[in-house]
Amino acid sequence: xxxxxxxxxxxxxxxxxxxxxxxxxxxxxxxxxxxxxxxxxxxxxxxxxxxxxxxxxxxxxxxxxxxxxxxxxxxxxxxxxxxxxxxxxxxxxxxxxxxxxxxxxxxxxxxxxxxxxxxxxxxxxxxxxxxxxxxxxxxxxxxxxxxxxxxxxxxxxxxxxxxxxxxxxxxxxxxxxxxxxxxxxxxxxx
Amino acid sequence: xxxxxxxxxxxxxxxxxxxxxxxxxxxxxxxxxxxxxxxxxxxxxxxxxxxxxxxxxxxxxxxxxxxxxxxxxxxxxxxxxxxxxxxxxxxxxxxxxxxxxxxxxxxxxxxxxxxxxxxxxxxxxxxxxxxxxxxxxxxxxxxxxxxxxxxxxxxxxxxxxxxxxxxxxxxxxxxxxxxxxxxxxxxxxxxxxxxxxxxxxxxxxxxxxxxxxxxxx
Ligand code: SF4
Numbered sequence: 030x031x032x033x034x035x036x037x038x039x040x041x042x043x044x045x046x047x048x049x050x051x052x053x054x055x056x057x058x059x060x061x062x063x064x065x066x067x068x069x070x071x072x073x074x075x076x077x078x079x080x081x082x083x084x085x086x087x088x089x090x091x092x093x094x095x096x097x098x099x100x101x102x103x104x105x106x107x108x109x110x111x112x113x114x115x116x117x118x119x120x121x122x123x124x125x126x127x128x129x130x131x132x133x134x135x136x137x138x139x140x141x142x143x144x145x146x147x148x149x150x151x152x153x154x155x156x157x158x159x160x161x162x163x164x165x166x167x168x169x170x171x172x173x174x175x176x177x178x179x180x181x182x183x184x185x186x187x188x189x190x191x192x193x194x195x196x197x198x199x200x201x202x203x204x205x206x207x208x209x210x211x212x213x214x215x216x217x218x219x
Numbered sequence: 220x221x222x223x224x225x226x227x228x229x230x231x232x233x234x235x236x237x238x239x240x241x242x243x244x245x246x247x248x249x250x251x252x253x254x255x256x257x258x259x260x261x262x263x264x265x266x267x268x269x270x271x272x273x274x275x276x277x278x279x280x281x282x283x284x285x286x287x288x289x290x291x292x293x294x295x296x297x298x299x300x301x302x303x304x305x306x307x308x309x310x311x312x313x314x315x316x317x318x319x320x321x322x323x324x325x326x327x328x329x330x331x332x333x334x335x336x337x338x339x340x341x342x343x344x345x346x347x348x349x350x351x352x353x354x355x356x357x358x359x360x361x362x363x364x365x366x367x368x369x370x371x372x373x374x375x376x377x378x379x380x381x382x383x384x385x386x387x388x389x390x391x392x393x394x395x396x397x398x399x400x401x402x403x404x405x406x407x408x409x410x411x412x413x414x415x416x417x418x419x420x421x422x423x424x425x426x427x428x429x430x431x432x433x434x435x436x
Contacts, residue, residue, distance in 0.1 A: 103401040104380055110404035138387050138396030139378070147404040 038181045045180045049093075049119070050172040051081040056092030056116065058109060061099030063126040063158040070161040080168055089115040094171065096164070097144050100128035100135045106147050113148050121174070123167050124150045127157045243272030249330045250274070252294055260286055275318075275331050283334055284344050287319070291349055296321035296330060299346075302356035304364040308390040314338040315366060319346070336366065345371040363388035 059067055070077055077083050086092035089112045101109060113122070124144050127133030130153040132142030144150060151174060152167040253274060257264055263282030268275045278286050290296040298321065305316040313335035320331050334343060345368035347353045355377060357368040362376040365386035375381060385392055385400060 103403065106403055137394055138392070138401070141403065147406060 042180050046176045050175040053082045053094045054086045054092045056095045057085045058097045063098035066158040067098040070164040075161040094121045096123045097129045098125040101141045101144050102139050106141050110147055121151045121171050124153045240271045246327050246329050247273045249328050277333050287346050287349050295323040298322040299350040299352045302353055304360040304366050306390050315341055341366045344369050
């Protein structure tokens with residue numbers, strides 16, 4: 030049986046994806062004016078609780094969706110990337126607004142021309158700023174994306190980047206005691 | 220059209236040269252203060268320009284601190300509102316200007332000082348000892364235009380990363396920046412985390428490569 034499309038994995042996928050997509054915890058990376066609209070998105074009027082995402086997590090360890098709202102300077106890029114790297118897998122990212130998607134009107138030396146220059150982005154939202162409905166739409170797109178993922182095979186198949194971790198310790202430690210499956214900073218990357 | 224919305228004052232327009240600026244405020248009329256300054260510092264003041272009822276006093280670099288001291292201590296201008304640099308980018312006049320705006324809160328008066336600086340020698344004495352508020356403004360001016368303030372307690376860059384090599388508000392600096400002068404985090408996850416751009420603030424030295432030091436654990 031093909032493990033990627035087998036009955037058991039797809040059924041478990043359906044359950045896992047249903048759970049994941051309906052309880053996305055956003056990490057609000059509010060950098061500029063767009064963050065104001067992101068607050069409206071989280072507030073009672075637009076009630077994103079209908080989609081299970083009303084609980085903003087201010088710790089990257091507890092979040093699985095980063096909303097980058099606003100223009101990002103070169104100096105801030107390092108901090109954003111640091112927060113992103115600390116988020117546990119699986120994780121998704123929304124680039125909210127013209128600035129986060131492409132630099133927008135800030136076409137100048139200090140602003141990164143699109144956050145996809147240094148981190149992966151799943152959904153881009155156009156607009157300056159986008160209305161909260163647009164952010165909800167982006168969230169629904171992410172949910173759609175999650176529902177179509179092969180979560181079980183992605184997470185646990187032998188092709189996974191985490192497969193090295195399943196090896197016995199003797200196979201992954203170097204002579205001087207460093208762990209080959211971890212990068213220089215001691216974090217596991219997907 | 221309501222009177223307040225009419226455009227009354229154009230300095231280059233000969234026909235209206237002696238028309239009064241209706242938006243003129245009594246607070247900018249500091250002729251008596253300038254008379255006192257002129258009497259006290261005959262060599263310190265190179266020029267006084269009046270435009271739209273506002274006075275700009277050009278002072279020389281050597282007497283800047285003395286004039287600021289007099290303004291603060293005897294003339295009551297105890298509030299530094301703004302301090303910034305200008306790049307004129309001309310060949311015939313000194314290239315840079317630094318201006319200082321002071322307010323006398325009790326007398327409700329405002330005065331503006333300007334210092335012209337040569338391109339080859341953009342050095343000024345710092346006035347942070349007189350006005351604490353000058354601290355960050357002077358740092359900004361240093362960051363953006365590369366003007367050195369002698370005697371500043373902590374002349375680091377204000378906005379750009381500390382190992383940045385250029386001064387972005389100089390006119391020759393391209394608007395989109397110089398490619399590669401500002402490092403981004405690596406594009407791949409295997410690239411590792413990136414450096415703290417504020418290293419010098421924590422007594423470290425900024426590393427040009429932006430490479431994370433190896434973990435000790
Ligand atoms: S897209 Fe518009 S609203 Fe959003 S951060 Fe940029 S300038 Fe501000």
